[in-house]
Amino acid sequence: MKTVFGPEGVIAKAHPEYEHRPGQIEMATAVLRAFEQKHHLIVEAGTGTGKTLAYLVPAIAAACGSGARVVVSTGTKNLQEQLMDKDLPFLQEVLPKTFRAAVMKGRNNYACLHRIKRAESMPVLEGLDQIDQFDEVVRWMTKTETGDRAELSNLPENLPFWRHIDARSDTCLGQKCPDFDPCFITRMRQRALDADIVVVNHHLFFADLALRNGAYGAVLPDYAAVILDEAHQIEDIASEYFGVQVSNYQIDDLLRDVGFLKFENREAERELTRVSARIQRFADMFWISLREGRGLEGRFALISGYRTASGSDRPKSINLSLSDKDEEQQAGMPANRRQDVGAPYQALDNALNRLETMLDALKDAPADAENIIRRTRQLRFDLNFIIKGDDQSFVYWLERRGRGVFLRGSPIDVSGLLQDKLFEKVPTVILTSATLSSAGNFRFIRERLGLDEAEEMIAESIFDFENQAVLYLPPQMPDPRSPQWARAAADEVIRIVNATEGRAFVLSTSFAGMNQLYERVAPQIDYPSFLQGSTSKSALLKKFRSTPNAVLFATASFWQGVDVRGEQLSCVIIDKLPFAVPSDPIVAARQRHIEEQGGSSFFEYSVPQAIISLKQGLGRLIRSTTDRGVLAVLDPRLRTKMYGQTFLQSLPPCRITSDIDDLASVFSARSFAQASE
Ligand code: SF4
Numbered sequence: 001m002k003t004v005f006g007p008e009g010v011i012a013k014a015h016p017e018y019e020h021r022p023g024q025i026e027m028a029t030a031v032l033r034a035f036e037q038k039h040h041l042i043v044e045a046g047t048g049t050g051k052t053l054a055y056l057v058p059a060i061a062a063a064c065g066s067g068a069r070v071v072v073s074t075g076t077k078n079l080q081e082q083l084m085d086k087d088l089p090f091l092q093e094v095l096p097k098t099f100r101a102a103v104m105k106g107r108n109n110y111a112c113l114h115r116i117k118r119a120e121s122m123p124v125l126e127g128l129d130q131i132d133q134f135d136e137v138v139r140w141m142t143k144t145e146t147g148d149r150a151e152l153s154n155l156p157e158n159l160p161f162w163r164h165i166d167a168r169s170d171t172c173l174g175q176k177c178p179d180f181d182p183c184f185i186t187r188m189r190q191r192a193l194d195a196d197i198v199v200v201n202h203h204l205f206f207a208d209l210a211l212r213n214g215a216y217g218a219v220l221p222d223y224a225a226v227i228l229d230e231a232h233q234i235e236d237i238a239s240e241y242f243g244v245q246v247s248n249y250q251i252d253d254l255l256r257d258v259g260f261l262k263f264e265n266r267e268a269e270r271e272l273t274r275v276s277a278r279i280q281r282f283a284d285m286f287w288i289s290l291r292e293g294r295g296l297e298g299r300f301a302l303i304s305g306y307r308t309a310s311g312s313d314r315p316k317s318i319n320l321s322l323s324d325k326d327e328e329q330q331a332g333m334p335a336n337r338r339q340d341v342g343a344p345y346q347a348l349d350n351a352l353n354r355l356e357t358m359l360d361a362l363k364d365a366p367a368d369a370e371n372i373i374r375r376t377r378q379l380r381f382d383l384n385f386i387i388k389g390d391d392q393s394f395v396y397w398l399e400r401r402g403r404g405v406f407l408r409g410s411p412i413d414v415s416g417l418l419q420d421k422l423f424e425k426v427p428t429v430i431l432t433s434a435t436l437s438s439a440g441n442f443r444f445i446r447e448r449l450g451l452d453e454a455e456e457m458i459a460e461s462i463f464d465f466e467n468q469a470v471l472y473l474p475p476q477m478p479d480p481r482s483p484q485w486a487r488a489a490a491d492e493v494i495r496i497v498n499a500t501e502g503r504a505f506v507l508s509t510s511f512a513g514m515n516q517l518y519e520r521v522a523p524q525i526d527y528p529s530f531l532q533g534s535t536s537k538s539a540l541l542k543k544f545r546s547t548p549n550a551v552l553f554a555t556a557s558f559w560q561g562v563d564v565r566g567e568q569l570s571c572v573i574i575d576k577l578p579f580a581v582p583s584d585p586i587v588a589a590r591q592r593h594i595e596e597q598g599g600s601s602f603f604e605y606s607v608p609q610a611i612i613s614l615k616q617g618l619g620r621l622i623r624s625t626t627d628r629g630v631l632a633v634l635d636p637r638l639r640t641k642m643y644g645q646t647f648l649q650s651l652p653p654c655r656i657t658s659d660i661d662d663l664a665s666v667f668s669a670r671s672f673a674q675a676s677e
Pocket of ligand 1: 112113168172180183
């Protein structure tokens, strides 16, 4: 690895400004060892380690040396594109070995030739704009090699009709499709089969893992090793894909596709129209029964009618109640506030059953009918699983997002599933991220993911945190739950941004906290203030980068994956310790599960999880060796509570101060001069 990463290595020769990083060589050596010795590795590589190249170089060496394919899974599509467009082409240039890399995204990123042809004669478009956009898609389809929607950069990100023409699996005809050979999915798979390195994202990786050995088989080609970057996200993503989901969109899509079926038999067509109308009517009633009394947006616990809050059995009838509060509160709720979805569910299920049996009985049914039967069957099965809600290892919940209502059943603990499907099946799994440890160890993440045997390492960052950053803890702050909090937090933010001349992110743990701070602080400071939600995230970041001394008020979505280098971002203020919201159904179920096992959910789950989140937020500040900045955490619990010490030990080793006058010193001429030497 020294011949690649060392001061005289191929990378330094290709890039004279490349900085030699001992932590990077150490990490690359550990990754190579894990490939050679076929074991798992968990490695925390803070910003400034150069972790992407530190795992790609050994991955290429291992894949080319043994001929065994390596999958690299990233947190987002943007990171996938960065690997494919920047890092891998660079390595292809400088490394002596030739290798082949392919990218795979989720199927709904690709156009479906069959559905596009069908849509040309079907009414899926609304308005002249959409007709123009659709024409552009059709022109593009004849030229594109990949069918990847990302190539349509001059069309809006959320094309309303894309969901009717994408290559999602539930509408795919598979080998019966007349366009199977030229299909973009077939071609994507072929490229991946020919590749040494396959770049995917976590959503696709875990969707594939959940399907492997199942009825519909795998999506990804076989692999000998996998590298999971941004591995702090994988518990949540795995729990999504090992779970079950039914949404109102799914039923709408099914009915739309039923409408596309063409029959010779007019009586069958009329009957199908009647059944579709019934499904639509009962589906509307079903979703209304679930929505009533709930907020417009958010995640709400579903409570099975099979159990009372005290755990005793009720008569086994379908009677599902919903609550955004906890189970105990729900049990005490007056009967007239509960929503009984039993009757609408039964009516919907009967109507779906009628569709299934009717299509099944048809002679000479069109090719798409088989696909609709399969989807209807799966839909009924999933709906029944969630409504029954009697698998105690799952949490059942509902999410409202825009016009979408999503019913979900998610495994509470994914550690056993990951052990069975991943860690025991794949010889080498590398987990990496800038934030995986808490209090200097990996106990939390390993327990959550079921990773028993693994080499561990924390790769040293190239950054000199002691000189580059100062951690400011205000001398006196009230309890965050007290009525005095909002005023005191706003006063502190004003003091801090005046000391740093703006150039700050103010990150809140809730929308309410963000809005409150913005309303109190923005009118009191002389710096341009921006608020999350006022425009898109990318537009907001662009404005922030180009506006001198700006202050941006934001929440969790700005805590991860945001990169603002240089003076423009010189201060990150975090209002409260980012404990997961206990009313969230998944968080509540995980905490309850730990308590039931005799553990302490606060110390075993809430604290380490909040430490990892806090490190993510603070990681926005120092992005290069010349960055300087102030980290400020307003929450007094960092000092007043015993667990505060664990948070402090987990943060980068920067100087701590409570003197506001100290903040300017971090930007002193001497510091900058040293940095530029
Ligand atoms: S094989 Fe499936 S995804 Fe491909 S064109 Fe046919 S229906 Fe669409």
